[in-house]
Amino acid sequence: MKVLMFGWEFPPHILGGLGTASYGLVKAMAHQPDMEITFVIPKLYGDEDQSFLKIIGACYVPVVWKENDWNYVNERIGWIMNPDEYFWLRNGIKYDFRRIYTNDLGCIEFSGRYPDNLLEEISNYEAVASVLAHQLSFDVIHSHDWLTYPAGIFAKQISGKPLVVHVHATEFDRSRGNVNPIVYDIEKRGMDAANHIITVSNLTRNIVIEKYFQDPKKVTTVHNAVEPLPDVDSYVKTPRSDKIVTFLGRITMQKGPEYFVEAANRVLKKNKKVRFVMAGNGDMMQDMINLAAKRGITDRFHFTGFLKGRQVYQMLADSDVYIMPSVSEPFGISPLEAMQVGTPTIISKQSGCSEILTHSIKIDYWDIDGMADAVNAIIRNPAMYKSLHELGREEVNNIRWEDAGKKVIKIYNSLLGK
Amino acid sequence: MKNLCFYFEIHQPMRLKRYRFFDIEQDHYYYDDFQNEERIRMLAEQSFLPANRTLLEIIQNSNGKFRCAFSFSGIVLEQLEQYAPEVIDSFEELSKTGCVEFMAETYAHSLSSVYDIHEFEQQVALQTEKIESLFGKKPTVFRNSELIYSDEIGEKIYNMGYRTILIDEVSHVLGWKSPNFVYRHPTLPKLKLLVRNFKLSDDIAFHFSDRSWSDYPLTADKFISWIKNMPDDQPVVNIWLGYEALGLFQRPESGIFEFLKAIPFFALQNNIGFLMPSEVAKKIEAVDILSSPEPISWSGIEKDISLWNGNDLQQEALEKLYAVGERVRLCTDRPLRHDWLMLQSSDHFRYMSHKDAFGTYYESPYDAFMNYMNILADFLLRVDEQYPTTIDNEELNALLNTIYELEKEVERLENELKKLRSRKKTEN
Numbered sequence: 001m002k003v004l005m006f007g008w009e010f011p012p013h014i015l016g017g018l019g020t021a022s023y024g025l026v027k028a029m030a031h032q033p034d035m036e037i038t039f040v041i042p043k044l045y046g047d048e049d050q051s052f053l054k055i056i057g058a059c060y061v062p063v064v065w066k067e068n069d070w071n072y073v074n075e076r077i078g079w080i081m082n083p084d085e086y087f088w089l090r091n092g093i094k095y096d097f098r099r100i101y102t103n104d105l106g107c108i109e110f111s112g113r114y115p116d117n118l119l120e121e122i123s124n125y126e127a128v129a130s131v132l133a134h135q136l137s138f139d140v141i142h143s144h145d146w147l148t149y150p151a152g153i154f155a156k157q158i159s160g161k162p163l164v165v166h167v168h169a170t171e172f173d174r175s176r177g178n179v180n181p182i183v184y185d186i187e188k189r190g191m192d193a194a195n196h197i198i199t200v201s202n203l204t205r206n207i208v209i210e211k212y213f214q215d216p217k218k219v220t221t222v223h224n225a226v227e228p229l230p231d232v233d234s235y236v237k238t239p240r241s242d243k244i245v246t247f248l249g250r251i252t253m254q255k256g257p258e259y260f261v262e263a264a265n266r267v268l269k270k271n272k273k274v275r276f277v278m279a280g281n282g283d284m285m286q287d288m289i290n291l292a293a294k295r296g297i298t299d300r301f302h303f304t305g306f307l308k309g310r311q312v313y314q315m316l317a318d319s320d321v322y323i324m325p326s327v328s329e330p331f332g333i334s335p336l337e338a339m340q341v342g343t344p345t346i347i348s349k350q351s352g353c354s355e356i357l358t359h360s361i362k363i364d365y366w367d368i369d370g371m372a373d374a375v376n377a378i379i380r381n382p383a384m385y386k387s388l389h390e391l392g393r394e395e396v397n398n399i400r401w402e403d404a405g406k407k408v409i410k411i412y413n414s415l416l417g418k
Numbered sequence: 419m420k421n422l423c424f425y426f427e428i429h430q431p432m433r434l435k436r437y438r439f440f441d442i443e444q445d446h447y448y449y450d451d452f453q454n455e456e457r458i459r460m461l462a463e464q465s466f467l468p469a470n471r472t473l474l475e476i477i478q479n480s481n482g483k484f485r486c487a488f489s490f491s492g493i494v495l496e497q498l499e500q501y502a503p504e505v506i507d508s509f510e511e512l513s514k515t516g517c518v519e520f521m522a523e524t525y526a527h528s529l530s531s532v533y534d535i536h537e538f539e540q541q542v543a544l545q546t547e548k549i550e551s552l553f554g555k556k557p558t559v560f561r562n563s564e565l566i567y568s569d570e571i572g573e574k575i576y577n578m579g580y581r582t583i584l585i586d587e588v589s590h591v592l593g594w595k596s597p598n599f600v601y602r603h604p605t606l607p608k609l610k611l612l613v614r615n616f617k618l619s620d621d622i623a624f625h626f627s628d629r630s631w632s633d634y635p636l637t638a639d640k641f642i643s644w645i646k647n648m649p650d651d652q653p654v655v656n657i658w659l660g661y662e663a664l665g666l667f668q669r670p671e672s673g674i675f676e677f678l679k680a681i682p683f684f685a686l687q688n689n690i691g692f693l694m695p696s697e698v699a700k701k702i703e704a705v706d707i708l709s710s711p712e713p714i715s716w717s718g719i720e721k722d723i724s725l726w727n728g729n730d731l732q733q734e735a736l737e738k739l740y741a742v743g744e745r746v747r748l749c750t751d752r753p754l755r756h757d758w759l760m761l762q763s764s765d766h767f768r769y770m771s772h773k774d775a776f777g778t779y780y781e782s783p784y785d786a787f788m789n790y791m792n793i794l795a796d797f798l799l800r801v802d803e804q805y806p807t808t809i810d811n812e813e814l815n816a817l818l819n820t821i822y823e824l825e826k827e828v829e830r831l832e833n834e835l836k837k838l839r840s841r842k843k844t845e846n
Contacts, residue, residue, distance in 0.1 A: 361784050369438050376439045377788040383734030384787060
C-alpha cells in the first residue's frame with residue numbers, strides 16, 4: 001500500500017509535539033509489511049533520517065515551469081535531490097501558479113516553521129500538493145494537522161484517493177475558547193473533506209464531533225505513544241536536600257502555568273523543603289514571574305528558559321514530581337517522557353494522555369488544592385514515590401507506536417475496502 | 419441427612435471525607451457524614467429491611483426449620499444505630515425467633531489478626547460486647563474479617579475461647595477435599611473449621627441475575643437439586659455471602675426474594691435441613707485436618723490477603739497505622755480511640771489496590787492513599803500530643819505505671835488519714 005503523507009515537521013528539526021508524534025507513528029507504520037510511505041514536509045534540511053521512508057521537501061518541488069538544464073539543477077540541488085526527479089516532478093505542473101513567488105527553479109521557499117505569513121505558506125503547500133498528486137502514485141492520502149489539510153484536500157480532488165486527516169490538536173485547545181475563525185474554517189473544511197478522521201484522544205474526538213459537527217462513525221481515536229529512550233540509563237537523579245517539582249513546556253495559556261504557580265504557593269505554605277521549576281518559554285512567562293513574585297515565593301520558584309535535547313530529560317530525571325496542568329491538551333507527550341525516566345507525574349484530566357495512563361495522578365487543571373495535595377503526598381510518602389516511579393515506568397514502556405501504527409493501517413484498509 | 423448453612427455478612431466502613439494536607443492539625447473530623455448516611459439508608463431500604471422481612475417470613479412459615487447466621491462489624495452497627503435504627507429493631511425481631519445466630523468478628527472489620535494481636539483481642543471483645551448488648555446473645559462462633567485465616571490466626575482465636583471458625587474454600591488449602599465437610603486445625607483438634615461452598619455461594623451472590631450465565635435462570639428447585647445430587651456422605655453445604663447481595667446486587671425484580679422463600683420448601687421436601695454454624699459444629703464431626711500456613715481470605719483470584727497489603731502504598735499505610743497500636747491503647751481519649759477503630763477498616767486499604775479496589779469511591783488507588791495518609795498524619799499527631807513519640811513504649815508504660823502506683827499510694831494514704839482523723843474525732 002502506498003501512502004502520500006503531508007506533515008509539517010520532521011526530526012531533527014522539530015518545534016512542537018506534532019513533529020515527534022508524526023515521526024513516531026510513521027516510523028512504526030513504515031516497518032509494517034507492504035507499507036510504502038512518502039512523507040512530504042515544507043522544508044527539507046538534508047539531515048533527516050530517510051532510511052525507512054522517502055521524504056520530499058516541498059521547497060524542491062517545482063510549481064512554476066522554468067527552463068533549466070540538467071547541470072544547473074544538479075549544481076543547485078543535486079546535493080539533496082536527484083535532478084532527474086526534479087524534471088520528472090516538473091511534468092506534474094498542470095496549473096498556473098505564477099502568482100506565487102518562486103525562485104529560479106520554480107520552487108517555493110518554505111520556512112517550515114510557524115511564521116507570521118503562515119496562512120500563505122499553507123496555501124503554497126497546496127500548490128506543491130497538486131504537482132505531487134499528478135505525478136506520484138498512491139492509494140491513501142494522510143494529512144497531519146490543520147496546516148496540511150488544504151494540501152490533502154487538493155491531492156484528494158486531483159487523485160480521487162481517500163483522505164485521512166489526523167487531528168493532533170484543534171483550535172479550541174490552542175485558543176482556550178477564543179477561536180480564530182480562519183483556522184477553524186481550514187480545520188472544518190479538512191474534516192468535511194476527509195474520508196476518515198483520526199484523533200489523538202477521545203477528548204479531541206469529542207471536540208471534533210461536537211464543535212466541528214462530524215459524524216462519529218468517521219472519527220476514530222488512535223492514542224499517541226512514545227519512542228523508547230535509548231540512553232534512558234544515562235539520566236540519573238542528582239541527590240539534593242530539596243525536592244524538585246517541575247513544569248515543562250510552552251508557558252502559554254493552553255498549558256495552565258498559573259495553576260502550577262498557585263499550587264506551588266499552597267505547598268510552600270506548609271513545606272519549605274521544596275523547589276518549583278518552570279522550564280520552557282512562552283508568551284505568559286513574564287506574567288508567571290510577576291505572579292510568583294506577588295505570591296512571595298520567588299526564593300523557591302525558578303525559571304530555566306527553553307530547554308532542549310538532553311536537557312529536557314535531565315530536568316525531568318532530576319525532578320521528584322512532574323506536573324502538566326494543561327487546560328486543554330489533545331494528547332500531551334511530556335508526562336510519558338517524564339515517566340520514561342521514572343519521574344512521578346500529576347496530569348490534568350483535561351489531557352488526552354490521561355485516558356491511557358493509570359500510574360499518574362489525575363486532577364482537574366483548576367483544582368490547585370488537589371494538585372498541591374498530590375505534590376505533598378508524593379514528596380512525603382516514599383511508597384507513593386516508589387509506586388509511581390516503578391509502575392509508571394513499566395506502564396509507559398508498554399505504550400508502543402507499533403500498536404498505534406497498526407490501528408492506522410486498519411483504518412486505511414477499511415477505506416480501501418480490504 | 420444433608421444440611422444447608424446460610425450466613426450473611428454485614429459491614430460498611432465509615433467513609434472518609436476529602437481531607438487535604440492543609441487540613442492536618444486544623445480539622446480532626448475525618449468522615450463524610452452525608453455519604454455515610456446516604457449509603458446506609460440506601461442499603462437499609464433496598465437490602466437489609468426487605469431481606470429481613472423475607473427471612474422472618476421464611477422462618478415463621480417453616481416453623482423455625484429455616485435457620486441462618488449473621489456477622490456484623492461494630493462499625494456498621496454504629497452506623498445503623500445512627501442512620502437506620504429500624505434495621506437493628508428488625509434484627510432483634512429475627513433474633514427473638516431463636517433461629518438466628520450472630521457471630522464474633524473484629525469490631526473494625528480490620529486486618530488486626532495479621533498485624534496486631536493485642537488489637538485483635540480487644541476488637542473481638544468490643545464487638546462481642548456490642549452484639550450482646552444489642553441482641554442479648556454472646557457469639558460463640560468466630561468469623562474473621564474477609565474470612566482471613568491461617569493456622570497461626572486460628573490458634574489466636576482458639577486462645578480467645580472460640581472452638582469454631584469459618585473459612586473460605588481455597589483450592590491450595592483444600593486440595594482434593596470437599597468443602598462440604600467439617601475439618602479441624604492441624605494442631606488443635608478441638609478447633610473446628612467450617613468451609614464456605616464457594617461455587618454455590620457465588621451463584622447466588624453474583625450470578626443469580628446474570629443472563630449470560632449458563633445456568634440462568636436459577637430456581638430454588640434447580641439449586642436444591644444440585645445439593646440433592648451431591649454424594650450422600652457430605653453433611654453440610656455452607657452458603658455464605660454479603661447481605662447486600664440480597665436486594666442490591668441482585669435486585670428484587672430479579673426474583674431473589676422469591677427464590678429464597680422457595681428454598682426451604684424444596685429443601686425440606688428433599689430431606690435437606692438447615693443449621694446455624696454453632697449447630698454444625700456441635701452436630702457434625704470433623705473428618706480431617708486443614709492446614710493453611712499462609713493467610714487466606716475470601717477475596718480475589720489468589721484468595722490471599724494481597725488485595726489489602728499487596729502493593730507499596732498499602733504496606734506503607736498499614737505499617738504507619740499499626741506502628742502506633744500499642745501507644746493508642748495506652749490513651750484514654752475517647753474520640754482518639756474511636757478514630758483509631760474507624761481508620762482500621764480493611765476497606766481503606768482495599769481502595770489502594772491496583773488489582774481490585776472493590777467498592778472504592780476514590781478515583782484511583784493513589785487518590786485513596788493520599789486522602790488516607792493525610793488523615794493518618796493528623797491522627798498520628800494527635801497520638802503524639804497525648805504521648806510524645808520521643809519516649810519509647812516501655813519507658814512510657816513504666817511511667818504510666820509509676821503514676822498509677824503513686825495514685826494508688828496517695829489514695830491509700832488519704833484513706834489512712836481519713837481513718838486516723840475520724841478516730842481522733844471519736845477519741846475527742
